[in-house]
Amino acid sequence: MGRRKRKQVVYRRVRSLPKVFTCPKCGHKTVKAKKHAKEEKVEVICGHCSVSQLVDKNDLTEPVDAFGDFIDIYYKDQEYARLTAREEKLWEKKQYTELTLVYSFLADNANINAKKAHEEYEKNKDPQDLEQAEMWRATAAKYVENEESVRQQLDSGVFVDATIENIYEEAEDNPYDEGEAKAAEKPKRRANIEEILGDTGFLEF
Ligand SMILES: [Zn+2]
Incomplete structure (x- = not known):
């Protein structure tokens, strides 16, 4: 007779999603997402340097998702500014x-x-x-x-x-x-x- 199979216990880790994030502009951990019940956007804003961005939201949007969108937009804009400066330099x-x-x-x-x-x-x-x-x-x-x-x-x-x-x-x-x-x-x-x-x-x- 084989050994009785032990019932497998599944440990489900309860993930707690972060709600405060580090600012790409000033480096302080003071970025939060403000959800307004009636509006379709979430405002992601830094409490230290006030950099902010409205991003889309749906029913499943967590602060971390809004922060991700904010980061994408922030770096894309930075890249755009960097490239236009580079353009001047290259002509020169x-x-x-x-x-x-x-x-x-x-x-x-x-x-x-x-x-x-x-x-x-x-x-x-x-x-x-x-x-x-x-x-x-x-x-x-x-x-x-x-x-x-x-x-x-x-x-x-x-x-x-x-x-x-x-x-x-x-x-x-x-x-x-x-x-x-x-x-x-x-x-x-x-x-x-x-x-x-x-x-x-x-x-x-
Ligand atoms: Zn900041």
Whole structure:
């Protein structure tokens, strides 16, 4: 006769989900999610530096889910800001190949924002969301255009990635470089972006 099988005891760990989180901006553990019963959004806000973000909620949304969405948006916005700063630097340093990559990332980023704004519009039919979707779509198109334009100039040899040496020559004010610099005209860029970035309502989608 075999040994009696012991009844397997299942220990169910009662998970208690965290409700306070560390702020990506100031580093304090003071971020909480404020759920309002009637509204469709949760406000995630830091009690120390006041950085805040409205995120979507449903019946199952826990503070940790809202915090996750907040983190996604926070880093995406940071990345966008970092890339636009990088764009300026790359023009300055004549690093055109890298510039095409930055434009491609910026176009993707703007497309994601366009999509999100459009989803928001589908939900609430708020014309402002539609407007934002259109603006982001136009921004994405502009970046794609810039990417193509820089790539063409690179292919045709009008743009040449600077090496350390010719950055140095240029600093010496070499008159031979001037005509070349004029021929290598920047494509039109960032027509609407300054406006878009200047509009704070926009960044807090
Ligand atoms: Zn903070």
